[in-house]
Amino acid sequence: MGFLSIVPDFIERLGKHHRLLPWLFAYALLLPVPFVLATLFNEYLIDLANRICLFILLAVGLNIVKGFCGQVTVGHIGLYAIGAVTSAVLALEPGGFGGALGFGWPVWLAIPMAVLVTAFAGLIIGLPSVRLEGAYLALATLGLGESVRIFIAVTPALGSSTGLMMIPAPSIGSFVFDSFTSYYYLVMTAALAGIYFSFSILHSATGRAFQAIREDTIAASVNGINVVKYKLLAFVLSAIYAGLAGALFAHMPPGYLHHNNFTVIEMVTLLLMVVLGGIGNVWGGVIGAIVVSIAYDQTKDLIFIFMDRPIVIQPLVFGLSMVLLVLFMPRGIGGWIEGFRRNRRFIRRSEERLSGTARNS
Amino acid sequence: MALLETRNLSKSFGGLQAIHEVSLKVESNKVHGLIGPNGSGKSTFFNLLTGVYQPDKGSYIEFDNVDVTGKPAHYIAGKGLSRTFQLLRLYGELSVLDNVLVGFHPHTKYSPFAPFFNGSEVRRQDQIVKEQMFELLEFIGLAEHAEIPAAELSGGQRRLLALGRAIAMRPKMLLLDEPGAGLSPANIDNLMDTIMTLKDRYNLTIVVVEHILKVVMATCDTISVLDHGQKISEGTPEFVKNDPAVVEAYLGREMEDEDIRAAMNT
Numbered sequence: 001m002g003f004l005s006i007v008p009d010f011i012e013r014l015g016k017h018h019r020l021l022p023w024l025f026a027y028a029l030l031l032p033v034p035f036v037l038a039t040l041f042n043e044y045l046i047d048l049a050n051r052i053c054l055f056i057l058l059a060v061g062l063n064i065v066k067g068f069c070g071q072v073t074v075g076h077i078g079l080y081a082i083g084a085v086t087s088a089v090l091a092l093e094p095g096g097f098g099g100a101l102g103f104g105w106p107v108w109l110a111i112p113m114a115v116l117v118t119a120f121a122g123l124i125i126g127l128p129s130v131r132l133e134g135a136y137l138a139l140a141t142l143g144l145g146e147s148v149r150i151f152i153a154v155t156p157a158l159g160s161s162t163g164l165m166m167i168p169a170p171s172i173g174s175f176v177f178d179s180f181t182s183y184y185y186l187v188m189t190a191a192l193a194g195i196y197f198s199f200s201i202l203h204s205a206t207g208r209a210f211q212a213i214r215e216d217t218i219a220a221s222v223n224g225i226n227v228v229k230y231k232l233l234a235f236v237l238s239a240i241y242a243g244l245a246g247a248l249f250a251h252m253p254p255g256y257l258h259h260n261n262f263t264v265i266e267m268v269t270l271l272l273m274v275v276l277g278g279i280g281n282v283w284g285g286v287i288g289a290i291v292v293s294i295a296y297d298q299t300k301d302l303i304f305i306f307m308d309r310p311i312v313i314q315p316l317v318f319g320l321s322m323v324l325l326v327l328f329m330p331r332g333i334g335g336w337i338e339g340f341r342r343n344r345r346f347i348r349r350s351e352e353r354l355s356g357t358a359r360n361s
Numbered sequence: 362m363a364l365l366e367t368r369n370l371s372k373s374f375g376g377l378q379a380i381h382e383v384s385l386k387v388e389s390n391k392v393h394g395l396i397g398p399n400g401s402g403k404s405t406f407f408n409l410l411t412g413v414y415q416p417d418k419g420s421y422i423e424f425d426n427v428d429v430t431g432k433p434a435h436y437i438a439g440k441g442l443s444r445t446f447q448l449l450r451l452y453g454e455l456s457v458l459d460n461v462l463v464g465f466h467p468h469t470k471y472s473p474f475a476p477f478f479n480g481s482e483v484r485r486q487d488q489i490v491k492e493q494m495f496e497l498l499e500f501i502g503l504a505e506h507a508e509i510p511a512a513e514l515s516g517g518q519r520r521l522l523a524l525g526r527a528i529a530m531r532p533k534m535l536l537l538d539e540p541g542a543g544l545s546p547a548n549i550d551n552l553m554d555t556i557m558t559l560k561d562r563y564n565l566t567i568v569v570v571e572h573i574l575k576v577v578m579a580t581c582d583t584i585s586v587l588d589h590g591q592k593i594s595e596g597t598p599e600f601v602k603n604d605p606a607v608v609e610a611y612l613g614r615e616m617e618d619e620d621i622r623a624a625m626n627t
Binding site: 345 | 413434443446450451453462463467478483487526
């Protein structure tokens with residue numbers, strides 16, 4: 001097992017020099033990814049990498065409300081949709097294709113506005129959590145999230161069945177983020193920043209209040225935590241993540257948005273990422289997002305011929321893996337990471353104690 | 362001076378009158394015992410004081426000269442009223458240190474959004490708080506377990522941690538709900554010693570619910586006795602011990618000689 005601790009040891013040594021050094025190191029490692037993918041495989045994989053980054057943002061955001069705060073929400077994909085459609089509509093030119101709404105805002109203004117709108121929507125989706133718990137809360141948020149998608153699907157101004165087209169790409173000066181590779185740097189930066197801030201929340205009084213509510217709501221309130229306020233705050237914070245992911249999705253090449261991207265299936269995929277990652281574990285969620293996105297992409301065309309008829313087995317595979325995960329790996333990948341770190345700490349402490357006695361004798 | 366005062370405090374659950382018009386005064390810097398048979402309403406009384414339950418109409422609770430009747434639990438906690446639970450209710454998956462840090466929550470100075478905008482200030486303040494909380498853990502003897510999850514502690518350690526979490530709030534008053542439940546007599550004596558040291562160190566007023574009368578008699582300045590949701594006696598330990606109403610509540614009415622004869626004749 002010795003070789004396994006080389007990486008964490010290295011990260012720790014970097015962190016001792018400066019707190020941000022491991023993050024810069026990770027950023028530097030992620031910079032050449034599009035070129036590696038393009039030379040070893042093909043351009044398409046860069047698009048996949050972009051979508052993985054968006055799903056990392058979504059999973060990390062969902063982890064705040066579900067993992068840290070323990071509120072079961074199935075409406076997250078609705079928030080993603082709100083962020084995407086708001087940003088798209090704000091940035092589109094007026095009088096666009098098929099009666100779609102347009103305000104002609106600059107993209108860099110549309111994205112923060114979309115995040116704000118989504119944060120407010122998160123507050124509304126979070127309202128049932130004041131009274132409801134567990135499965136009931138899940139149902140209420142599912143209803144809210146799905147109604148967002150249906151609203152988009154039947155409103156021509158928001159794209160309805162044709163979808164929104166020609167959504168402008170963001171640009172800096174004359175440089176336009178309209179290729180897979182250039183957009184990768186945008187979403188990768190957003191994903192890494194999202195992970196960083198998620199840890200900032202976790203390691204603060206805010207994060208501890210969330211976890212206290214998850215562990216024991218009554219004890220938390222007696223410890224002086226305003227449970228209603230913090231539950232809603234968790235929903236708002238996770239909505240900010242979803243809104244940002246949605247807005248970035250809207251402006252991603254080829255600048256096309258359809259309500260099929262926000263179905264319950266997408267929500268289940270997102271849940272699968274968080275569960276596989278281990279509920280409450282940030283890095284677990286990130287790994288979950290990567291693994292599930294790749295698996296989702298690779299099984300898309302998997303067809304099983306049964307009685308001369310093709311059957312798409314992807315939903316079957318995903319449903320089954322969800323059941324197996326909950327049964328045999330309830331703590332997910334994050335559980336392994338936690339165990340590994342705890343072992344390291346234990347070994348280190350024992351070593352310190354041993355060297356202490358050696359010095360004394 | 363009374364730090365806590367209740368007047369006509371009542372609570373009914375449907376048809377069951379759990380607490381009936383209890384008026385009580387707790388003096389500053391005293392240890393006030395609350396005893397009574399099982400189901401007499403002691404825990405309900407604590408839940409009413411701390412805002413976990415809302416009292417019925419006509420009740421009045423005053424803490425530290427502020428009317429806190431019907432206020433939410435986090436508000437009352439913020440005023441400096443802390444408590445432990447009979448079943449502890451620790452945050453099992455959180456580390457021992459995090460448990461006491463949550464206890465410190467009402468004194469957090471930065472806004473909940475600060476991790477986004479002002480990370481350095483959050484880290485600076487948290488560092489100071491962590492050192493203070495570590496001292497508290499050292500004092501109650503859990504410092505070397507600071508990083509393990511609370512669920513992995515032994516029973517006695519868990520009781521200490523529950524106490525530490527309640528103290529971390531820097532309360533003016535501490536309500537202890539059966540602090541010695543499940544402990545051996547020797548451990549209870551240790552625990553009571555710790556509690557008394559904490560009381561002096563942090564200048565606390567304590568209300569304690571306890572079943573082991575020996576402990577209550579030895580540590581309390583005043584004792585109130587509840588039975589069927591009503592206060593039936595109050596006074597010094599000596600007075601309460603000899604009060605016929607208390608003896609009756611605990612042991613039942615003594616049969617008179619005539620009653621026995623009547624029973625035998627039929």
